[in-house]
Amino acid sequence: xxxxxxxxxxxxxxxxxxxxxxxxxxxxxxxxxxxxxxxxxxxxxxxxxxxxxxxxxxxxxxxxxxxxxxxxxxxxxxxxxxxxxxxxxxxxxxxxxxxxxxxxxxxxxxxxxxxxxxxxxxxxxxxxxxxxxxxxxxxxxxxxxxxxxxxxxxxxxxxxxxxxxxxxxxxxxxxxxxxxxxxxxxxxxxxxxxxxxxxxxxxxxxxxxxxxxxxxxxxxxxxxxxxxxxxxxxxxxxxxxxxxxxxxxxxxxxxxxxxxxxxxxxxxxxxxxxxxxxxxxxxxxxxxxxxx
Amino acid sequence: xxxxxxxxxxxxxxxxxxxxxxxxxxxxxxxxxxxxxxxxxxxxxxxxxxxxxxxxxxxxxxxxxxxxxxxxxxxxxxxxxxxxxxxxxxxxxxxxxxxxxxxxxxxxxxxxxxxxxxxxxxxxxxxxxxxxxxxxxxxxxxxxxxxxxxxxxxxxxxxxxxxxxxxxxxxxxxxxxxxxxxxxxxxxxxxxxxxxxxxxxxxxxxxxxxxxxxxxxxxxxxxxxxxx
Numbered sequence: 001x002x003x004x005x006x007x008x009x010x011x012x013x014x015x016x017x018x019x020x021x022x023x024x025x026x027x028x029x030x031x032x033x034x035x036x037x038x039x040x041x042x043x044x045x046x047x048x049x050x051x052x053x054x055x056x057x058x059x060x061x062x063x064x065x066x067x068x069x070x071x072x073x074x075x076x077x078x079x080x081x082x083x084x085x086x087x088x089x090x091x092x093x094x095x096x097x098x099x100x101x102x103x104x105x106x107x108x109x110x111x112x113x114x115x116x117x118x119x120x121x122x123x124x125x126x127x128x129x130x131x132x133x134x135x136x137x138x139x140x141x142x143x144x145x146x147x148x149x150x151x152x153x154x155x156x157x158x159x160x161x162x163x164x165x166x167x168x169x170x171x172x173x174x175x176x177x178x179x180x181x182x183x184x185x186x187x188x189x190x191x192x193x194x195x196x197x198x199x200x201x202x203x204x205x206x207x208x209x210x211x212x213x214x215x216x217x218x219x220x221x222x223x224x225x226x227x228x229x230x231x232x233x234x235x236x237x238x239x240x241x242x243x244x245x246x247x248x249x250x251x252x253x254x255x256x257x258x259x260x261x262x263x264x265x266x267x268x269x270x271x272x273x274x275x276x277x278x279x280x281x282x283x284x285x286x287x288x289x290x291x292x
Numbered sequence: 293x294x295x296x297x298x299x300x301x302x303x304x305x306x307x308x309x310x311x312x313x314x315x316x317x318x319x320x321x322x323x324x325x326x327x328x329x330x331x332x333x334x335x336x337x338x339x340x341x342x343x344x345x346x347x348x349x350x351x352x353x354x355x356x357x358x359x360x361x362x363x364x365x366x367x368x369x370x371x372x373x374x375x376x377x378x379x380x381x382x383x384x385x386x387x388x389x390x391x392x393x394x395x396x397x398x399x400x401x402x403x404x405x406x407x408x409x410x411x412x413x414x415x416x417x418x419x420x421x422x423x424x425x426x427x428x429x430x431x432x433x434x435x436x437x438x439x440x441x442x443x444x445x446x447x448x449x450x451x452x453x454x455x456x457x458x459x460x461x462x463x464x465x466x467x468x469x470x471x472x473x474x475x476x477x478x479x480x481x482x483x484x485x486x487x488x489x490x491x492x493x494x495x496x497x498x499x500x501x502x503x504x505x506x507x508x509x510x511x512x513x514x515x516x517x518x519x520x
Contacts, residue, residue, distance in 0.1 A: 001375045051375060227397055252396070255378050270348060270374050277350040281306030288307065 001051035003087055004206060004239045006106070010046040010082035012068050015039030025262065027282065032065065032263040042068040044263045046082075052206070055233065055240040057254030057271060059247060059286065065263040066243045070211045072111070073241065074128050075118040084110040086125060089206055095124040123154040127200025131212035133192035136199065137184045143170060143195045144180040150202045169198040173228060190221035194228065201232065208233075211243045226252060247290050251275060259283045293325040293495050294346070294464065299355035299370075301341050315341040318355070321514045325360070328487065328496045330506040333516035339499045342516060343466045345370070346497075347387045348377050359385075362463060382411060386462030388470045392453040394442045400427065400452050401437040407460040426455040430481055446473040454482050458489050465489065467498030471505070483509045 018037035025034050025041045033040045043065040050056050058066045071077040073084065086092055086107045088100055096117055099107045110121055130136045137146050147166040148156075156162050167177045173194040175187075184192045193213055200208060210229065214222040226249065233240060233253075242253050250257055251271055258268040259280065267280040278284045297320050303313040316338035323329045331339045344350040346357050348369055357369035363383060364376060372380075381387075395403060401423050409419035427437065430451040436444070441452050454470050467486070471479040479502065487509055490496055500506040507513065 001379060049375075054378075223396060256374055269351070270377060272349045273351060276344070277303070279304075279351065284306050 001054060003049050004052045004054075004089075005050040005087070006048070006083075006085050007073070008047045008083040010043060010069065010072055010084065010111075011041070011080045012043040012065075012072055012077060013039060013041050013080040026264045027261040027266045027280075030262065032063065041263045043072065046258075046260075046265055048258060048265075048268065050207070050239055050241060052087075052239055053233075053237050054256065055242055055254040057250035057257035058241065058243045058260060059245060059250055059257060060260035061245060061286075063262075064260040066260050067211055068263075069260070070128070070209050070241065070243055074126065074209055075110075075115075075122055079111045082111055086110060086121075089125065091124040091204070091206070092121060095120045119153070123150075123203050125205055126207040126209060127203065127205045128209040129193065129196045129200050129211065129213045131215050133184060133189070133196055136196040137192065139185040140183050142181045142183055143175065143187075143198075146184065146195065147199050147202050150199050154203045165202065166198075169202055170195070172201075172232075173198040174224075188221070189217055190225060193217070193225050197225075197228065197232070201236070204236075206237075206239055208238050208240045209243075210240060212245070214249060215244070215246070229253065247275065247287065259286065293360045294323040294497065295356075295358040296321050296342065296346070297356040297358065299342065299345055299357065300353050301338070301345055301350055302353045316345075316516070319516060320355075323495060323497055325495055326490065326493055328490045328509060328511045329498075330510035330513045331497065331499045331516055332503060332506065332513050337516045339516050340468050343387070343468050343497070343499065347381075347385065347466055348372075349387075359464070384463045386457050386460070386465045387468070388453055388457035388465065389468045390450065390470065390472045392441055392449040392456075394440070394449075396442070397440060399438040400432060400441050400444070403441060403452060404455045404459055407456060411460040423455065423459060426459055426485070427452070429485065430455055431478065447475065447478060450474055451478060451482065454485065458485055461489065461492065461494060463493070464495045464497070467496060467500070469499050469501050472501050479505060 015038055017039050018034060020036040021034040021039055024036060025032050026044060032042060046069055060066045072079045088105050093100055144163060144166040147169055148162040151162045151165060167180060170180050171177055175191060175194055184195050214225050242250060244250055254271050257271045257274045258265050261282045267283050274283060275287055278287050299319045300317045301315045303315060305311045305313060319342055333339050341350060345352045346369060352370040359367055359369050361367050361380060361384060401420060404423035404426060405419040408414055408422050409416055432448060432451055441449050450470060450473055457465060471482050474482060483505060486496055
């Protein structure tokens with residue numbers, strides 16, 4: 001398997017930090033908040049490699065740091081420290097010609113790029129679907145307009161071409177094209193997720209970040225969204241990072257899984273191994289808590 | 293092709309105060325290429341644990357699982373990085389259990405055709421034809437081909453499961469009681485399919501609930517000890 005993305009030591013801290021932080025926070029300490037200085041370590045020293053066409057799952061309870069991780073990867077939030085490097089991808093090399101040092105198969109640290117370059121890297125390299133559609137969409141703007149906005153930012157200029165692209169994306173994600181001029185706030189929860197997916201895929205990114213995309217949806221609606229994600233992954237050869245607290249979703253989509261607790265990765269492995277032979281006490285609790 | 297050396301697996305249950313449950317201890321045996329080997333032993337002896345350690349669904353606690361891979365050369369499956377395990381599962385090592393792992397909302401025919409199509413790089417129509425031939429042999433009625441196997445009977449699910457496992461002709465197939473809820477006739481058809489797979493060069497290592505059936509098809513039977 002060829003690697004696509006590698007992360008090393010990703011850390012997000014809220015607060016000044018103190019010498020006692022390291023031993024007072026994390027999975028062993030049972031909290032991500034330091035009792036001495038009040039600093040919250042939302043995500044601490046997370047490292048992983050994501051391969052091409054692979055789906056990597058991230059599970060953990062709320063507050064475990066999994067959404068923080070995704071927000072750092074998507075440059076929504078600045079990271080306190082860490083490295084994030086992308087393998088040489090034509091779309092990224094084209095958008096940012098100086099991203100790859102001479103002949104290197106790996107990019108410079110994406111987390112150290114300025115805002116402007118991070119946005120270009122994001123437009124060319126990834127799409128995201130959030131649990132809450134209002135984070136990913138402007139609910140009062142037409143669905144087609146939401147997608148066109150993303151295309152504009154990626155350098156598209158022809159209105160006709162943007163409209164055609166939006167229509168084909170919405171059609172692919174099973175939104176009737178006749179409703180593309182309606183704003184997402186008119187839509188049901190499942191449709192809103194599908195508009196988000198259409199928008200996330202607009203730049204043809206190799207990587208899709210899914211942050212609890214089916215949480216809170218009715219079962220049948222959830223099934224339809226998952227079917228769509230599975231079909232798109234195969235069709236577009238996507239790599240995916242799938243954040244979910246639902247082991248069923250992870251089991252369906254992901255070959256490998258990381259388990260997070262209190263900001264740290266406590267266990268990583270093949271998904272079937274995580275589910276059938278969990279090593280860490282927390283993972284054992286998680287698996288034992290699953291409804292059959 | 294496969295050499296198990298002093299394999300041990302102990303489960304550590306954190307919720308029970310770190311209770312250690314030994315499942316297998318110091319198991320060693322070899323399987324040669326093209327053999328059909330059966331594992332036998334009393335219930336609880338750890339037969340299934342051994343298979344899952346080879347497939348790496350379980351992490352072995354100690355010992356080695358040496359495998360002569362066509363793509364990667366000699367490897368120790370107990371320690372191989374996950375990416376390479378996934379690659380071997382995609383290209384060389386199959387696993388079939390008692391339970392069909394259905395993919396929600398995928399029909400029986402497509403469930404069987406999927407690995408044929410992707411792992412052998414065969415066009416969809418051809419993959420479906422091969423899948424249909426397998427399901428016919430296992431006497432799954434054609435009217436069920438597009439139905440979701442989640443709604444099938446236990447025996448039908450097992451037959452779909454076997455078709456899915458043999459269709460892509462892995463070079464090593466691990467079988468964990470795949471015929472447990474089949475009637476005699478279906479079990480015999482299933483074993484016939486497995487023998488044919490062996491004749492085509494596939495190596496098989498499996499547990500079967502029926503010792504008599506096992507002794508008829510297996511080249512050799514390895515006993516996994518009484519008390520672990």
